[in-house]
Amino acid sequence: MKVGFIGIGLMGQHMVKHIINAGHDLFVYDINKEAANEIVAMGAIFAENPAQVARSTEVVFTSLPRPQDVEEVTLGEGGLLSGASQNTTHFDLSTTDPDTIRNVASLYQQKGATILDAPVSGGTVGSEKGTLCIMVGGDQTKYEKYKPILDVMGSEIMYCGEIGSGAVCKIANNLIGMTLGVVLSEALSMGVKAGVDPMILYNAISASTGNTAHMKSYPDTLFKGNFEPGFKLDLGAKDVGLATDLGRKLRVPMKVSNLIQQTYINAQNKGLGQESTLAIAKLQEEISGVEIRIKDKAN
Known part of the structure; x- marks a missing residue:
């Protein structure tokens, strides 16, 4: 064909x-x-x-x-x-x-x-x-x-x-994914600052009800400071915007989603748009005063 x-x-x-x-x-x-x-x-x-x-x-x-x-x-x-x-x-x-x-x-x-x-x-x-x-x-x-x-x-x-139905399904999916990125950053920064190693947190969450495919790559990406784009933050921000725009047109209140959108806009303004969507964690790290990283055992 x-x-x-x-x-x-x-x-x-x-x-x-x-x-x-x-x-x-x-x-x-x-x-x-x-x-x-x-x-x-x-x-x-x-x-x-x-x-x-x-x-x-x-x-x-x-x-x-x-x-x-x-x-x-x-x-x-x-x-x-x-x-x-x-x-x-x-x-x-x-x-x-x-x-x-x-x-x-x-x-x-x-x-x-x-x-x-x-x-x-x-x-x-x-x-x-x-x-x-x-x-x-x-x-x-x-x-x-x-x-x-x-x-x-x-x-x-x-x-x-x-x-249009496929587009709606994808927008809903990506809104959830981008929201999880923000929430996971908050949860992990809290855990690391409390003294728990990122991998221990990861293993505990993975075996519990908080498990999500969204963090599957974390041991090789976020925890190592690898923000090489597979899916750029600019595109993630665009997708959250598609969701909030659709909600506005349909008169569906989306309070949390609009806050998530502002978080991604903030990340773009800090020059993170061309990095992976995982770079949203950098915002949380900055305001938390902690990095979500695996410690270098050589040191």
């Missing part, structure tokens, strides 16, 4: 490999052409713009940072919509808001084309291993038709309902 993919970033660079290794003819595009060098060497064709990707394929996947990027790639000059036909199906793997995806869907519909929201969860590790959770909203017939391609990128593929 001829497949298109736009956005060869931290996530996309792994997903495209699964697609081409499954035997599909792959057409790719990224604003940074060098990002596609490896996949082109594997046999993919680099398109001159998103429109060419749409013209050359029957199904296109996009993995982009922000809702405005989805709109630009889809609706902008040389965008997917200008190259789409009535046979075009577009799965947007980005984390975006339901209003954006529904607006794009209405414009696609005028050409007889289809877009489905299909945000992913699992981070760069999940994208590399092909074990992502993919939450899909939109035309169920198209979902079933192209699910075999989704299956090579993820291990948990779920149909969530009408267009």
